[in-house]
Amino acid sequence: MTLRPVVALAIVMAIWPSDRLAAQDSQFGIRGLGTPGKWESVRARSAGGAFAPFDAFSPLMDASLADVRRMSASVTSGTSWRSIDAVSGAQTSLRGTRFPALVISGPLTGRISIGGGFTTYLDRSFGIITQDTIDLRGVPQPVTDEVTSDGAVTDLRLAAAVRIHRRLAVGAGFHLLTGSSRVIATRSFADSANYKTSTSRDEVAYEGQGASLSALVDLHADLRIAGWFRSDSKLRADVRGRTTEENDLPLTYGAGVLWRPGGQAILAGTVSWRNWASTGPGAGPNAHDTFNWSLGAELGSASSPIRFGVRGGRLAFGVGTTPTEVGYSAGLGRQFSGGRGRLDLGIERLERKGTGLTERVWTFLLGLTVRP
Amino acid sequence: MRRLALGFLLVAAACTEEATAPGDCPNFCPGGQIVVQDSIFTTIIERDSAFRGYVQVYQADAMTAADLPDVQSRALVVLSTMITRVAPKTGDTATVPIAVDSSRLRLKMVRRNRATTNLWLKLYALPTTTDSTASFASLDSYFGATPIDSVSIDDLLSRPLITDTATLRLWGDTIQTDSAGHVLQTADSAKVLTLFFDFDTLQAPFVVADSGRLGLGIRVTADSLASAAFATTESGSDAPSLLWFYHYTIPDTVSATPDSVAQASQLRTPKFDSFVFDPPIPALDDNLAVGGVPSARSLVRVAFPAFLRDSFDIVRATVILVPAVAALGLPADSFTVLARPIQTDLGAKSPLSLGSGGSVVVRPGSTDTVRIELTNLVRSWALDTTIATAFFLGQQPEATSFTEIRFYSSRAPAFRPALHLTYVKRFPFGEP
Numbered sequence A: 001m002t003l004r005p006v007v008a009l010a011i012v013m014a015i016w017p018s019d020r021l022a023a024q025d026s027q028f029g030i031r032g033l034g035t036p037g038k039w040e041s042v043r044a045r046s047a048g049g050a051f052a053p054f055d056a057f058s059p060l061m062d063a064s065l066a067d068v069r070r071m072s073a074s075v076t077s078g079t080s081w082r083s084i085d086a087v088s089g090a091q092t093s094l095r096g097t098r099f100p101a102l103v104i105s106g107p108l109t110g111r112i113s114i115g116g117g118f119t120t121y122l123d124r125s126f127g128i129i130t131q132d133t134i135d136l137r138g139v140p141q142p143v144t145d146e147v148t149s150d151g152a153v154t155d156l157r158l159a160a161a162v163r164i165h166r167r168l169a170v171g172a173g174f175h176l177l178t179g180s181s182r183v184i185a186t187r188s189f190a191d192s193a194n195y196k197t198s199t200s201r202d203e204v205a206y207e208g209q210g211a212s213l214s215a216l217v218d219l220h221a222d223l224r225i226a227g228w229f230r231s232d233s234k235l236r237a238d239v240r241g242r243t244t245e246e247n248d249l250p251l252t253y254g255a256g257v258l259w260r261p262g263g264q265a266i267l268a269g270t271v272s273w274r275n276w277a278s279t280g281p282g283a284g285p286n287a288h289d290t291f292n293w294s295l296g297a298e299l300g301s302a303s304s305p306i307r308f309g310v311r312g313g314r315l316a317f318g319v320g321t322t323p324t325e326v327g328y329s330a331g332l333g334r335q336f337s338g339g340r341g342r343l344d345l346g347i348e349r350l351e352r353k354g355t356g357l358t359e360r361v362w363t364f365l366l367g368l369t370v371r372p
Numbered sequence B: 001m002r003r004l005a006l007g008f009l010l011v012a013a014a015c016t017e018e019a020t021a022p023g024d025c026p027n028f029c030p031g032g033q034i035v036v037q038d039s040i041f042t043t044i045i046e047r048d049s050a051f052r053g054y055v056q057v058y059q060a061d062a063m064t065a066a067d068l069p070d071v072q073s074r075a076l077v078v079l080s081t082m083i084t085r086v087a088p089k090t091g092d093t094a095t096v097p098i099a100v101d102s103s104r105l106r107l108k109m110v111r112r113n114r115a116t117t118n119l120w121l122k123l124y125a126l127p128t129t130t131d132s133t134a135s136f137a138s139l140d141s142y143f144g145a146t147p148i149d150s151v152s153i154d155d156l157l158s159r160p161l162i163t164d165t166a167t168l169r170l171w172g173d174t175i176q177t178d179s180a181g182h183v184l185q186t187a188d189s190a191k192v193l194t195l196f197f198d199f200d201t202l203q204a205p206f207v208v209a210d211s212g213r214l215g216l217g218i219r220v221t222a223d224s225l226a227s228a229a230f231a232t233t234e235s236g237s238d239a240p241s242l243l244w245f246y247h248y249t250i251p252d253t254v255s256a257t258p259d260s261v262a263q264a265s266q267l268r269t270p271k272f273d274s275f276v277f278d279p280p281i282p283a284l285d286d287n288l289a290v291g292g293v294p295s296a297r298s299l300v301r302v303a304f305p306a307f308l309r310d311s312f313d314i315v316r317a318t319v320i321l322v323p324a325v326a327a328l329g330l331p332a333d334s335f336t337v338l339a340r341p342i343q344t345d346l347g348a349k350s351p352l353s354l355g356s357g358g359s360v361v362v363r364p365g366s367t368d369t370v371r372i373e374l375t376n377l378v379r380s381w382a383l384d385t386t387i388a389t390a391f392f393l394g395q396q397p398e399a400t401s402f403t404e405i406r407f408y409s410s411r412a413p414a415f416r417p418a419l420h421l422t423y424v425k426r427f428p429f430g431e432p
Helices: A004-014 A044-045 A062-068 B002-015 B136-143 B153-158 B165-171 B304-313 B375-383
Strands: A072-086 A090-107 A113-125 A127-134 A139-165 A168-178 A180-189 A198-220 A223-233 A235-239 A240-248 A252-262 A265-274 A290-299 A307-316 A324-336 A341-354 A357-370 B018-022 B037-043 B045-052 B064-068 B074-077 B099-112 B120-126 B147-150 B185-188 B194-202 B214-221 B225-229 B239-250 B258-267 B270-278 B288-291 B296-302 B313-323 B333-343 B356-360 B370-373 B390-396 B404-407 B419-426
Touching: A044 A290, A044 A307, A044 A324, A044 A341, A044 A357, A062 A113, A062 A139, A062 A168, A062 A198, A062 A223, A072 B120, A090 B018, A127 B037, A139 A198, A168 A223, A198 B313, A235 B018, A265 B002, B037 B313, B064 B270, B074 B136, B120 B136, B136 B214, B136 B270, B147 B153, B147 B194, B153 B194, B214 B225, B258 B404, B288 B333, B304 B313, B304 B375, B304 B419, B313 B375, B333 B370, B333 B375
Parallel strands: A127 B018, B288 B390
Antiparallel strands: A072 A090, A072 A357, A090 A113, A113 A139, A127 A139, A139 A168, A139 A180, A168 A198, A180 A198, A198 A223, A198 A235, A223 A252, A235 A240, A252 A265, A265 A290, A290 A307, A307 A324, A324 A341, A341 A357, B037 B419, B045 B296, B064 B074, B064 B225, B074 B214, B074 B270, B099 B194, B099 B225, B099 B239, B120 B147, B120 B214, B185 B194, B239 B258, B288 B296, B288 B404, B296 B390, B313 B370, B313 B419, B333 B356, B333 B390, B356 B370
16 A cells, blocks of 8 residues: 555545544533643544654653654544433433544754644534523414534644653643634524524634643653643633633643553553633633543554554543543554554443533544654 | 544535534523514504596506495496408409307306305396496496396206206307306306306397497396406406407309308407496595506505614514595495505606505404515515615505505504514624
8 A cells, every 4th residue: 555645645635624633522612611621642542542752643741752763644534423311311412523632743954843733622513402482572483493513622733743852852842722613503493483593693703822842851761750731821712803801721740650561551640620710701610620630551563553542531621520520441553564653443431420410422533653 | 544534524525514502591502682572653654645537447456346235336348349351262352241149258257255155147238339428327328228148147057057068168168057048157166157148139238339339237126235247358368358259251153053041150259348336435535545447556655763774673564554434335345445555656656666565454434453474575675775664554455346445644643654663673793
């Protein structure tokens, strides 16, 4: 197989419309700023996200770009099947396919690597149907409302990493938060002969900036630790050129450890925090600070490893008590073309629980990495 | 690997979405709400006026004959001229006179009060000079004469259907006939009656000096509340018609045989048809008149609020009109009031637009408030600021009878026209 089609595919993914970039929808994000994306490649996500700080193709940390010794590109896609159990007893099944991350990186000099790409910062795709009866002109009138939003806040990243010492690499990145969501609100009336359906359409544009710093330290040949910090400006939402909302974005910080107990085994774990509760009036009391953790392992040869992991933590948005998330994942990878390409497959099971709602998600992940 | 790459592409292409779920509100719904507001705008209709003369009585699709306690109405028809001579031989310029033997009149009764009993239709001879200047009074004496023919509609309708093949071949449909030879064909569940009258030359004389022109008046009587409407020339193929049956002699100049006689017939449709009634319709006043003869229309202008264009989506619009007097018209003969958009506001001569308007059926004698749904029209005003925010109120069909309704105008503060709007406020997008 020549690499040209694969490169072409990567380019197609790179220019795919932004409304398909969302990582993973959740009903918990509807009353908040959205559903935060997972800044992980398929490799990292198949291992519960534990490898994300150490994986150059996970857009979580910039310092890991220092490990990229050849020009490379990686794209992630995921197809999710989501079931929602409301406390009212209603159950709904949803599905969606997304391209949550693309990373392109390569060495600039022997010590410096640069990279960039996009990932989902906040997913804003959802659709809600509600039914009610209102009194119109003295007559009870059944109505059906449908509010849909299709889009995301996308994180465009330009990053560089420097290997200062053979045991220390540091990275920094500039993040441009952009994107939009097409929003439609429709009210239809049971008496369609007299009442016309009302439809409002608009496009909400998002804008913000951010910066990130990170470091990778090799304490030992088999033990590596990572730390990262990120700060973002306010996220501005504009409708028709008018700013409708401005929200602070959280500080993000975390740490991870990676251990190679043998030639064919890698273990990793991460913890991270984000102070979403301070994001401002837009999110209101529904925003919560989050702490997330993950543990994962990669077994087998580097050319065809098997991965599995577990993750847990809290969700940023939800009414009442802070919703929680537990996930289990597994996957495998396969190198081809003499290591110039790698295909990663993964499957993830998430369960999110909050006041009045339980969400269960199966996600099939597919990732492609090429080194032309 | 090719298969893997293909699989990847298939997954990429399979972006099937199902992202809409029943909302568990308010906890898992967007912060904003779709808000409906309902208001009656009592002062935005202004500068409304009535104008008369759009469709003249002789331009109408139908002509009304009625015998009511308050109104008398009579239909009239003047038939076109008939040939008086024919050229019996092709290529021969010599002509011979025709001799009319008889004639058959066809009248189509398109509307009648079906609750009326003992409905009679009577035909009278009218001067062939009758035209649009004729009035009820000027023709009254002719309707006082002996009718040239009359027929009981109830009697005809009670007769058995004649369905034999010979009849079907001759008439094209089943018929009913009475002892006097009148023929009736019915259509649309007997709502529409086609009547045929056979006249001899005494009843319908063929006057060469008048070029065969013939004037006929139509009057209806009944036990009570007699009324009927007949199709006119403007209605197309349903127009009244008279079939003249005649013969002429073909001179034989070659052989020794006697001159032969040829039979022929020719159809004539009206040159003029109309109706006259008494008393005449009152002159226009401050109110918004709709209908009558000649037809009246009312131009209603709306000062459309700018805020409705910017921030709201109109889901229902109803114009509210209060009758100033009970609608004048034929009993049990409801009529339609149309609200039609205009292309541009040129006052009385504003051209009508093909855009959608609204309509409502009004019952004569009613003083109930009239409501006309104008949702599509008002929505178009909200979307396009170049559209004239005005509409004409008119009758459908126009000038076919003396039926008329008058609504209070904006000059009557307590009863002025109003616009009842139901509208949805723009959804607050961009807010969580």
